[in-house]
Amino acid sequence: MTETEANPGRGRRRADAERNIAALLDAASAEFVRAGVDVPVRDVAARAGVGVATIYRHFPTRADLVVAVYRHQIDALAHLGPDLLAAGGTPSAALATWIDGFVDFLVTKHGLAGALRSTDPGFEALHRLFVSRLVPVCGELLAAARAAGEIGDALGAYELMRSIGNLCIGAESDERYDARAAVAVLLAGLRADG
Numbered sequence: 475m476t477e478t479e480a481n482p483g484r485g486r487r488r489a490d491a492e493r494n495i496a497a498l499l500d501a502a503s504a505e506f507v508r509a510g511v512d513v514p515v516r517d518v519a520a521r522a523g524v525g526v527a528t529i530y531r532h533f534p535t536r537a538d539l540v541v542a543v544y545r546h547q548i549d550a551l552a553h554l555g556p557d558l559l560a561a562g563g564t565p566s567a568a569l570a571t572w573i574d575g576f577v578d579f580l581v582t583k584h585g586l587a588g589a590l591r592s593t594d595p596g597f598e599a600l601h602r603l604f605v606s607r608l609v610p611v612c613g614e615l616l617a618a619a620r621a622a623g624e625i626g627d628a629l630g631a632y633e634l635m636r637s638i639g640n641l642c643i644g645a646e647s648d649e650r651y652d653a654r655a656a657v658a659v660l661l662a663g664l665r666a667d668g
Contacts, residue, residue: 497523502539503578506581559618566625629664634664638657
């Protein structure tokens with residue numbers, strides 16, 4: 475007899491706890507995009523509908539929370555690409571939607587370096603995770619858009635993601651800078667008819 479068979483309520487409680495943590499990480503991600511990783515924890519708690527103590531019980535330090543959000547966003551983006559392609563829209567629309575999520579992710583990623591101090595060995599491990607999980611997804615989206623004749627061969631997945639990252643850096647220090655507008659120009663340049 476498995477532990478779940480012996481105690482069926484335990485599996486349900488564990489699934490509920492995982493959903494609650496995912497909701498908390500979604501709320502933290504949205505707050506980080508809105509106000510940066512230094513947003514007050516009470517704002518994250520309010521958006522998540524939990525108490526501040528709940529956040530600290532799961533994530534004792536801000537760095538723990540930021541790293542968890544970063545990993546959560548990587549997972550979400552890794553699953554989003556194939557989901558968008560399967561949804562039946564055009565591959566270039568799927569790519570554009572995925573890149574929009576990637577831009578949100580980059581806002582949190584830039585704050586991660588400060589939260590962890592970029593010399594922390596955990597930062598390098600997270601960067602490797604980012605590259606290994608997301609470059610193939612971006613490559614899949616690009617390949618589908620190319621196969622449909624919607625974009626040209628100007629950039630590979632890594633180069634495109636790096637270019638988007640560079641375009642997003644300006645938003646950190648200048649609130650007048652519109653990273654999404656700059657990224658839209660880059661994407662327009664990828665079009666096969668452009």
